[in-house]
Amino acid sequence: MSKYCQAVGWHFEGASMEKNRGGYGLVEGKILSVCLVLFVVLVLLPSMFRVSLGISHIYVKIVVKTLEWATLQIEKGVKKQKALVLENLTSNGIIQREEASMEEEIAGQRRGRFNLADVLYFSKKGFEAVAEDEVTRRFSSEELVSWNLLSRTNVSFHRISWQLTFVWVIGILIRYCLLMPLRVSLASFSMLLLVSATTVVGQFPNGRVKRWLSNQVQMTCAALGVRCLSGAVHFHNRENRPQKGGICVANHTSPLDVLILASDGCYSLVGQAHGGLLGLIQKSCMKTTEHVLFERSEMKARHLVRKKIREHVADKTKLPILIFPEGTCINNTSVMMFKKGSFEVGGTIHPVAIKYDPRFGDAFWNSMKYSMMTYAFKLMTSWAIVCNVWYLPPMVKEEEEDAVHFADRVKAVIAARGGMSVLPWDGGLKRKKVKESFKQEQQKKYCQIVVENGTVGNANVH
């Protein structure tokens, strides 16, 4: 140690002509080495051993306190102005819908008759749907109850008081100038690590060692990824974690779901093949583990996928499959129709509920509106990603149950745990039109009310 100091000192004194440059370089080197040590100790090692140092949790608590203060400020400001801003805050919808069924509305006391007033039911439902409908609002970000000090959710809130404006500006500085560069550099490092490590491990011969190594690599990189977004994830009921040979199903909000689940377990993915950044990650992971990637739009792909799932599930040494039965990203306020494909193959289903806290940042990826890079940038400039993950007890399809009913059962369990509503609509309506058969169902229903004993009655005749 002393020899080292001596050598350093000699070096410093010896280079008198380049004294300034040398001195400067040494200080820079010291800062760099300090950073490196900090990085390894605070970030890399905990990720590898999946230990939490609690830094993210402390940060999240600070943000919560700030947001609560902001809400109080807004409410105070609102009382001062007696403004309509309060209305924007408390009401989350445009209209109040009355949940009356067709029978109640049209039939009332009379059945088997047609009345000119029957159009009123359909027309009211139709105009209500134009004002606000249950389906399309799930394909865009959730509305917040109160402002979370982000510019993207700002609707003139910053003008309420100067304190609020001040905190908001500080928030912008912290998020864009401090947090974002840190997060971006950490994310790039994780990507590099993932690509290089999977290439190296991919060279190994297939066997237990390779499997163990690839698991470690994937879990470490996923944990790093979660950390770089200041992710504070609470895992509940970890004893119910999916076992080998099982199928893990969860509600889908964004590719982050995969990252979060992968940081706590190893899965074999089934999903849509992407290009760009996401495609690169997918290809790297394919080198060491078996994943099933397909094109959503191809009809033949479905049968192939089902076949592969069946084979995978039959082999008990293989990693559990992770699949999102909704088939597309939904905004985390409700769970939409679960496609029955994965519920037909007959394995054990391990449901997982994932619920994000929208105050800290919007985790929903609106792939129609934002590209992957824009979405990643938005994530990096949010406060944090806070979510709860519940591992639910495994479920099996019963004897007389059909796949659709089983899927609905699992969906109800997940929605109940995550505090989300259940919708029977297909998430695929994001991209394609609704089937004609649903309209025919409505028409049939109406006929059943209007027709009685095979005829449409007429009071005058009787």
Place this chain on the structure above:
Amino acid sequence: MTSEAGACPLVGGASLCACARGLAHGGGAGAGWPFAEPPLLLTVSHSQITRLYSRFTSLDKGENGTLSREDFQRIPELAINPLGDRIINAFFPEGEDQVNFRGFMRTLAHFRPIEDNEKSKDQNGPEPLNSRSNKLHCKKYEPSYTIAFRLYDLDKDDKISRDELLQVLRMMVGVNISDEQLGSIADRTIQEADQDGDSAISFAEFVKVLEKVDVEQKMSIRFLH
């Protein structure tokens, strides 16, 4: 407060509040209703306009400030409604394929329940000799009857003919009832409602048939403040 509302989507630059008042006195030919429009003043609030505007922009996939029929068809709950096409038609002025925000809001604002003070205004007016025509006079200004009548009367001749009634019936029942049965339903309905013997249902006859029905309740939509 008004200056914070932001640019008005209807009249560029002016605040939304001022614009709401402007709409109130605007009136005139909008969505093509034959009867004079009830004033929109007091029926649509500032925050409701904001919400409806964000709804309008979320439906406007082409981002050109107007909605086409395809934009409406994209709403699943409307697409499965048997009367979906007629409802979409109600938004579009005569012969046009695009509707702007003004037209969109005007059509939806028709469903705002008529305020109680407006109702009492009619009753406090001078008593006409013929009280029945007074009731009809009131009814003419209630938009719910107008909209319901328009759903049947496609050619806007102020009469529901047998063909028009058949068309709507066919839309509502689909393929589940035969042509003859449907025809007899239409004939019976016209027979019951028709009072002046022209084998068609006029607006007055239509209102008479709907007397027992609480049209206000069935047709009004509760807008949240």
